[in-house]
Amino acid sequence: MRGFLIALTFFTRIPLPIPKDVTAEEFTRSYRFYPLVGLVIGLLLWLLAQALVPYYPPLVLGALLLAAELILTGGIHLDGFMDSMDGLLSARSPERILEIMKDSRVGAHASMALVGLLLLKFAFLASLTPSAFAVLIVMPMLSRWVFQIGVIRFPYARSQGLGKGFHESSGWIPFLLSGGLIGGISYFLLGLGGPLALGVTALLITFMASKISKLLGGLTGDLYGAFIELAEVICLLAVFPFLS
Numbered sequence: 001m002r003g004f005l006i007a008l009t010f011f012t013r014i015p016l017p018i019p020k021d022v023t024a025e026e027f028t029r030s031y032r033f034y035p036l037v038g039l040v041i042g043l044l045l046w047l048l049a050q051a052l053v054p055y056y057p058p059l060v061l062g063a064l065l066l067a068a069e070l071i072l073t074g075g076i077h078l079d080g081f082m083d084s085m086d087g088l089l090s091a092r093s094p095e096r097i098l099e100i101m102k103d104s105r106v107g108a109h110a111s112m113a114l115v116g117l118l119l120l121k122f123a124f125l126a127s128l129t130p131s132a133f134a135v136l137i138v139m140p141m142l143s144r145w146v147f148q149i150g151v152i153r154f155p156y157a158r159s160q161g162l163g164k165g166f167h168e169s170s171g172w173i174p175f176l177l178s179g180g181l182i183g184g185i186s187y188f189l190l191g192l193g194g195p196l197a198l199g200v201t202a203l204l205i206t207f208m209a210s211k212i213s214k215l216l217g218g219l220t221g222d223l224y225g226a227f228i229e230l231a232e233v234i235c236l237l238a239v240f241p242f243l244s
Helices: 002-011 024-052 058-073 076-088 094-102 108-126 135-146 148-153 162-168 172-190 193-216 221-242
Strands: none
Touching: 002 024, 024 058, 024 135, 024 148, 024 172, 058 076, 058 108, 076 094, 076 108, 076 221, 094 193, 108 221, 135 148, 135 172, 135 193, 135 221, 148 172, 148 193, 148 221, 172 193, 193 221
16 A cells, blocks of 8 residues: 555645655555556546536536646646657657757647647547546556556666666566456456557557667656556547447
8 A cells, every 4th residue: 555655646646645754666666556546547537527527518528627637647747748759759869869858848849749639638538428438447547557568668768767766676477467457447347448448559559669769779757658648548549439
């Protein structure tokens, strides 16, 4: 439970007591609880959707759900997504890309990518029917499992950084065990569309991570966050034809 609380308090803005005297090892190993953090976020979004659907039209509800997710996470992964897009879309050398990604200033590429990502997510959320609200539970849970492929499978591109500890403490066995559980939950909630979305998202994130790792010589913490954001949209793209 301590590892789960460490992950929950760091990667969400849910007002909970922050665990005291957290060691670097405890913090880095807490990444294994990220799918459970996603499940908590998903359940809160599902409850919000169920509470608001009688009172608001689909477009307003979609906007409220998107805003609620941003509030719950504090946009922590969007920050990594924007930094990553600023670098990757710059068409510069690998060294320069890494420098751009480390720069905290927001560039044109980040702004364009952010608008595109949020528009896609909003369009999907606004199109959900009450019978399909279960995808709100699966989407954040699945994305926080899939990103671990980048953490485990590919090297870290920098000599130091927050994500380096995640990479060094990662392992396939916890990942595969949690993947089986998430696949079962996805099937229970969404039928065949759930495991299919998991498989498609895992394949596409692996493909992107492989291409980026070859370009940069590894991945970074910003890219881990970008994979979470991209995985949510890919999940929605893959599962949407199966939603009633």
